[in-house]
Amino acid sequence: MSGKEPTLIESKLIAIMGEAHALGKESKNTSQGFSFRGIDAVMNHLHPLFAKHGVVILPEVIHEHSEERTTKNGGTLIYRILKVRFNFVAADGSSRSAQVVGEGMDSGDKAANKAMAVALKYALTQMLLLPYDEVDPDGDTPPESKPTPKDDGDGKEGKVTGIVKIVRKSETSRGGTRFGIKLDSDDRWFGTFDAMVGEDAERLKDEKATLTVVKKGQYWNCVDIIDVPDTSKSSDGDDDNLPF
Numbered sequence: 001m002s003g004k005e006p007t008l009i010e011s012k013l014i015a016i017m018g019e020a021h022a023l024g025k026e027s028k029n030t031s032q033g034f035s036f037r038g039i040d041a042v043m044n045h046l047h048p049l050f051a052k053h054g055v056v057i058l059p060e061v062i063h064e065h066s067e068e069r070t071t072k073n074g075g076t077l078i079y080r081i082l083k084v085r086f087n088f089v090a091a092d093g094s095s096r097s098a099q100v101v102g103e104g105m106d107s108g109d110k111a112a113n114k115a116m117a118v119a120l121k122y123a124l125t126q127m128l129l130l131p132y133d134e135v136d137p138d139g140d141t142p143p144e145s146k147p148t149p150k151d152d153g154d155g156k157e158g159k160v161t162g163i164v165k166i167v168r169k170s171e172t173s174r175g176g177t178r179f180g181i182k183l184d185s186d187d188r189w190f191g192t193f194d195a196m197v198g199e200d201a202e203r204l205k206d207e208k209a210t211l212t213v214v215k216k217g218q219y220w221n222c223v224d225i226i227d228v229p230d231t232s233k234s235s236d237g238d239d240d241n242l243p244f
Helices: 008-019 039-053 111-127 195-203
Strands: 056-071 076-089 095-106 145-147 157-171 177-183 190-192 208-216 219-227
Touching: 008 039, 008 076, 008 095, 039 111, 056 111, 076 111, 095 111, 157 195, 177 195, 177 208, 177 219, 190 195, 195 219
Parallel strands: 190 219
Antiparallel strands: 056 076, 056 145, 076 095, 157 177, 157 208, 177 190, 208 219
């Protein structure tokens, strides 16, 4: 050892650790019936010690992830994961930090609150080595759930009109032919395995056409293509400006 004197915050944390004691499992999970040590018990026990030794805790959320999940009854749960850094600061400004992850679920606006509470309890119990062997979801086990499927528009059908500028043909690994169609009016590529649609697209290159397209995952498939007649040209040569 170098013999270097500990900083004030290190001395204070060591003193708090020496005075902290084991906590009993006095809270009860209402859903599954097991006992656990709740965040309230941890804070009620440690608050006087932190106040006595002049240590404050400053939380800092450094990463957040949220998603919606659907319960088996069709309800919605907000699932939130927070990575939190807890800074322990003494009166002279010296500090140490602990970085932990907290998870929380709620059907309303309390998911982040639960994640913060769980993160704080883990930071305190692990840093001060308080006996702890139960996972604490704030005393309430959320109902079984699964990720809510994202509505990506799968199966959505539409029509796109423009001049056929590019038609590409490529062979697939199974021996089929895939056509790629691009219009001057759209940035997307429209694909099709239908040979008739592909041949019509090649025939209509540099002509105006309307594509019927269907979304499948991240791709748009072309299921039909028809030409758009040029109405600016008269088919019978009549001139309505003539006096007869």
